[in-house]
Amino acid sequence: MEDKKFIFDRRIKLILLVFIIFFSLIITRLFWLQIYKNDFYFERSQANSERIEPIKPLRGMIYDRHKNVLAENLLAYDLVINIEKKSNQEIEYIITKLSEILPITDEIKKKFYKLKTERKFLRFIPIVTNIDAKLLTSFVSHKYEFPDVKIKEEFLRSYPYSHINAHLIGYINRISAHDLNNFKQDQKLLESYFGFTHKGKQGVEKFFEESLKGKAGFKKIRVNAQNSFVNEIEHIPPTDGKDLNLSIDLDLQIRASELLKDYKGAIIMTHVKTNEILTYQSNPSFDPNHFVNGIGFDEWNNLNLDPKKPMLDRIISATYPPGSTIKPFISIAGLEHNQISKDFKISDPGYYRLPNSKKIFKDWKKEGHGEVDLIKAIAESCDVYFYNLAYKLGINKLSHTLTKFSFGNQTGVQLPSEKNGILPSPEWKQKRYKQKWNQYETINTSIGQGDFLVTPIQLTHALNTLLNNKKIAPPSIIQKEIFTDEFIESSSITDDEFIEIVKLGMQQVTGDSGTFRSIAHKNLNKLAGKTGTAQVFSLKNKDYDEANIEDHLKDHSLFIGYAPFDDPTVSIAVVIENGGHGSSVAAPIAKKLVDYYFELAMNHE
Amino acid sequence: MSNLLNIIFNYVDKQFTVYLTTLMLFGLYLIGEAAGFDSNFFYKQCIFIISGLFIYFLVSLTNVRTLYRFSFLLYLISIFLLMLTFFIGSEVNGSKRWLNLILFKFQTSELIKITLPIFLIFIVENFKKKSETMVEFFILSFTLIPFVLILIQPDLGSSLIILFIGLIIIFLNGLNIYKIISGIIVLLAAIPYAWFYVLKDYQKSRVLNLFDPFSNPLESGYHSIQSSIAIGSGGLLGKASEYGTQTDLLFLPETHTDFIFAVLAENYGFLGNLIYFVIAFLLISRLVKITLDLHLHSNRLLAVTYVIIFIVCFLINIAMVSGLFPIVGIPLPLTSYGGSSLFIYLIIFGLINALHNRKTLIAN
Numbered sequence: 001m002e003d004k005k006f007i008f009d010r011r012i013k014l015i016l017l018v019f020i021i022f023f024s025l026i027i028t029r030l031f032w033l034q035i036y037k038n039d040f041y042f043e044r045s046q047a048n049s050e051r052i053e054p055i056k057p058l059r060g061m062i063y064d065r066h067k068n069v070l071a072e073n074l075l076a077y078d079l080v081i082n083i084e085k086k087s088n089q090e091i092e093y094i095i096t097k098l099s100e101i102l103p104i105t106d107e108i109k110k111k112f113y114k115l116k117t118e119r120k121f122l123r124f125i126p127i128v129t130n131i132d133a134k135l136l137t138s139f140v141s142h143k144y145e146f147p148d149v150k151i152k153e154e155f156l157r158s159y160p161y162s163h164i165n166a167h168l169i170g171y172i173n174r175i176s177a178h179d180l181n182n183f184k185q186d187q188k189l190l191e192s193y194f195g196f197t198h199k200g201k202q203g204v205e206k207f208f209e210e211s212l213k214g215k216a217g218f219k220k221i222r223v224n225a226q227n228s229f230v231n232e233i234e235h236i237p238p239t240d241g242k243d244l245n246l247s248i249d250l251d252l253q254i255r256a257s258e259l260l261k262d263y264k265g266a267i268i269m270t271h272v273k274t275n276e277i278l279t280y281q282s283n284p285s286f287d288p289n290h291f292v293n294g295i296g297f298d299e300w301n302n303l304n305l306d307p308k309k310p311m312l313d314r315i316i317s318a319t320y321p322p323g324s325t326i327k328p329f330i331s332i333a334g335l336e337h338n339q340i341s342k343d344f345k346i347s348d349p350g351y352y353r354l355p356n357s358k359k360i361f362k363d364w365k366k367e368g369h370g371e372v373d374l375i376k377a378i379a380e381s382c383d384v385y386f387y388n389l390a391y392k393l394g395i396n397k398l399s400h401t402l403t404k405f406s407f408g409n410q411t412g413v414q415l416p417s418e419k420n421g422i423l424p425s426p427e428w429k430q431k432r433y434k435q436k437w438n439q440y441e442t443i444n445t446s447i448g449q450g451d452f453l454v455t456p457i458q459l460t461h462a463l464n465t466l467l468n469n470k471k472i473a474p475p476s477i478i479q480k481e482i483f484t485d486e487f488i489e490s491s492s493i494t495d496d497e498f499i500e501i502v503k504l505g506m507q508q509v510t511g512d513s514g515t516f517r518s519i520a521h522k523n524l525n526k527l528a529g530k531t532g533t534a535q536v537f538s539l540k541n542k543d544y545d546e547a548n549i550e551d552h553l554k555d556h557s558l559f560i561g562y563a564p565f566d567d568p569t570v571s572i573a574v575v576i577e578n579g580g581h582g583s584s585v586a587a588p589i590a591k592k593l594v595d596y597y598f599e600l601a602m603n604h605e
Numbered sequence: 606m607s608n609l610l611n612i613i614f615n616y617v618d619k620q621f622t623v624y625l626t627t628l629m630l631f632g633l634y635l636i637g638e639a640a641g642f643d644s645n646f647f648y649k650q651c652i653f654i655i656s657g658l659f660i661y662f663l664v665s666l667t668n669v670r671t672l673y674r675f676s677f678l679l680y681l682i683s684i685f686l687l688m689l690t691f692f693i694g695s696e697v698n699g700s701k702r703w704l705n706l707i708l709f710k711f712q713t714s715e716l717i718k719i720t721l722p723i724f725l726i727f728i729v730e731n732f733k734k735k736s737e738t739m740v741e742f743f744i745l746s747f748t749l750i751p752f753v754l755i756l757i758q759p760d761l762g763s764s765l766i767i768l769f770i771g772l773i774i775i776f777l778n779g780l781n782i783y784k785i786i787s788g789i790i791v792l793l794a795a796i797p798y799a800w801f802y803v804l805k806d807y808q809k810s811r812v813l814n815l816f817d818p819f820s821n822p823l824e825s826g827y828h829s830i831q832s833s834i835a836i837g838s839g840g841l842l843g844k845a846s847e848y849g850t851q852t853d854l855l856f857l858p859e860t861h862t863d864f865i866f867a868v869l870a871e872n873y874g875f876l877g878n879l880i881y882f883v884i885a886f887l888l889i890s891r892l893v894k895i896t897l898d899l900h901l902h903s904n905r906l907l908a909v910t911y912v913i914i915f916i917v918c919f920l921i922n923i924a925m926v927s928g929l930f931p932i933v934g935i936p937l938p939l940t941s942y943g944g945s946s947l948f949i950y951l952i953i954f955g956l957i958n959a960l961h962n963r964k965t966l967i968a969n
Contacts, residue, residue: 041837
């Protein structure tokens with residue numbers, strides 16, 4: 001018995017010893033967790049419960065020069081699904097349930113899943129964007145069935161004049177996987193887009209993205225395990241984007257759009273002195289509002305495959321042979337290289353034979369223009385006069401002068417995807433085709449044909465350079481605060497006298513015998529200019545029969561002009577694709593728009 | 606009235622009762638912090654404590670000899686209730702542990718924790734003259750019956766405690782060293798068997814999580830990680846002045862029950878833990894002193910078994926919450942929310958008081 005008690009006492013002591021060791025282990029563990037690793041675990045507990053939520057800034061508004069709203073932010077409601085910690089089946093279930101009360105098409109679903117795979121760090125993925133009041137109501141009445149679907153207030157970018165300013169303003173669209181990859185190249189850029197869902201993709205929205213988008217603010221909030229809001233810890237307000245005042249005149253835009261309605265083409269009107277753009281119209285157009293929340297696949301396909309190319313910005317991204325509209329600039333080349341003077345005359349039999357060659361170049365007027373001096377050559381657009389001049393000048397002198405007017409180079413307008421056009425020259429041909437220059441190409445260049453390509457904006461830019469006789473600042477779509485002349489260099493481009501001679505010729509274009517003589521006696525606003533007819537397709541030795549030719553092979557109709565000719569204020573370039581003669585389509589449109597400009601100018605005063 | 610109180614207090618150890626009540630009130634406060642002072646849990650725990658104390662005083666008055674006499678009957682009732690639970694018990698989270706007694710749910714595995722030691726000590730006393738091996742065989746057999754019944758509920762934590770009760774009694778009764786060694790060998794051999802045939806997947810992953818809790822942070826490792834974060838983020842003084850983000854914001858679920866210690870650790874830090882340990886230490890050392898002072902070997906054996914259960918549960922819960930031990934559903938004695946567990950400990954302590962009273966009676 002005593003033995004048993006002895007064993008008992010000893011074993012009790014053993015057990016107590018084990019307890020003490022166990023307890024010291026616990027104390028050590030607690031010390032390790034709470035004292036030694038405290039910082040680590042404290043951070044982890046914060047990461048658990050703190051969420052940083054970005055606060056989107058308001059995107060800058062876009063106005064025209066008279067403060068008409070061209071792009072604004074409307075309050076809209078999106079239905080978003082909280083996908084955090086959810087399996088695909090759970091999400092699919094939610095969507096199926098939603099489709100019982102809302103019309104959710106496959107298209108919508110496709111968009112949702114695309115966004116979900118592309119934007120991996122998004123917790124809330126929109127399923128129905130800009131939901132209308134009726135559907136919102138029916139959702140709200142079923143809201144209790146959808147704990148993971150939330151109504152989110154969003155600012156919806158809206159373009160109230162839809163297609164009228166589409167190419168100029170462009171649009172914003174959801175940030176895509178492609179954009180994200182680009183952002184990842186540049187950490188700063190990536191950070192600047194934290195909290196953003198949209199980004200400018202075209203036009204002004206793209207070019208002025210930096211200042212329009214603003215800076216996101218942040219809200220550090222505390223949430224519980226169910227991810228519900230508990231309280232706010234920190235709040236940094238967003239900085240809204242800067243508003244943009246464009247030089248564009250909405251009334252002119254609307255008018256230009258009406259004038260272009262039946263054509264494929266472009267109209268650009270600018271202030272001569274400041275090179276500000278007043279009208280920027282390309283037709284056919286599209287509705288930028290459809291892009292804001294992601295355009296549907298079918299609609300996108302239709303727009304892209306449409307042979308009329310509605311997405312093409314014909315002012316800066318399309319190039320055309322300038323045709324006869326190049327003649328005033330060729331004239332400058334002849335004058336400044338002393339190959340012709342104001343009174344230099346030729347006799348035009350209706351064709352030109354290249355010396356030492358059998359090659360014949362026809363004039364557009366079969367019977368010829370007879371005795372032609374420079375003024376008449378411009379006014380009546382005498383091809384033979386310029387063939388002759390070009391031959392004498394040679395391509396190098398010719399392209400030297402044309403380069404001064406920025407042909408073959410971007411004008412530098414503040415818009416994305418501007419094209420260079422082509423100013424043909426021996427160097428260019430060698431580089432492009434690895435071939436030698438032929439003399440007949442010089443002849444073609446003189447009437448704006450051959451490989452010569454320009455954008456409509458290059459035409460007004462060159463015209464404004466000529467009218468000011470100075471190297472002018474790039475065309476601007478931003479309204480200039482002070483109405484001042486802007487020249488890059490103060491020195492003249494050429495002799496003022498040469499400019500006056502060419503202007504006289506362009507004035508005669510709307511005179512009694514000019515190509516645009518149809519307005520000779522009703523030219524109240526003193527429009528001067530130059531018509532152009534650009535060949536799209538060379539009909540070898542066949543006569544061009546306008547009535548029996550397919551539409552897409554018809555000549556482009558061009559016109560450049562300015563008014564009033566004694567004190568140039570506005571300049572204009574009109575290109576109508578497959579429109580036929582410059583004088584019959586492009587020029588009358590230009591006249592109407594210029595007249596409307598002066599009518600408006602009077603009203604504004 | 607004061608006379609009656611005096612009589613009652615004469616039957617309990619005053620010092621011990623003060624520590625006991627302090628620890629329960631400490632727990633009550635933590636439940637208030639975890640679940641809210643206006644929550645149902647808080648009110649219910651108040652009622653549990655009051656009625657528990659009443660039971661404690663009542664049990665202190667019992668005559669332990671009577672208990673021994675009816676110990677087999679008590680044992681049978683306990684087994685019967687366990688079997689009943691198996692058939693008509695209410696199922697929570699995939700295990701049947703509770704009998705629904707309308708007023709409250711009764712966890713039948715708790716009752717056997719009281720009755721099993723009494724019955725086993727009864728066997729030891731009555732079979733004194735028999736061979737030791739015989740006694741040990743009986744003890745093991747009567748232990749294995751409830752062990753299996755609880756294991757299939759399934760409730761691994763409680764079943765292991767039952768097994769532990771049997772083993773500790775055999776051990777303290779003077780099991781010779783060779784048997785201990787062979788027993789250990791048998792247990793070690795049983796581990797692979799248990800791993801492949803007895804343990805459920807979720808139980809296995811709980812054990813594995815001990816070694817690498819971050820391998821599965823959202824599912825089986827979740828409790829362990831969140832609990833470590835709660836404790837670790839508490840630091841030296843805790844976050845009481847601001848937000849106990851882990852426990853208040855429910856990242857760590859069920860804080861008022863098994864994980865109540867994490868609330869203490871997060872809100873009051875290392876220092877808070879130490880204060881809690883001091884109270885617990887005073888309580889335990891008083892318990893140990895009372896127990897070891899008991900005269901009869903059988904009484905001392907019974908009391909010591911109860912005290913060991915208490916200490917083991919206490920240590921395992923804290924080890925589990927701080928990530929040293931797999932997550933087994935063992936609440937923190939006297940501190941976690943829950944009636945069944947509280948009553949069991951108060952009954953146990955009442956019984957120890959009763960044993961103590963017998964000693965003084967005999968002395969007188």
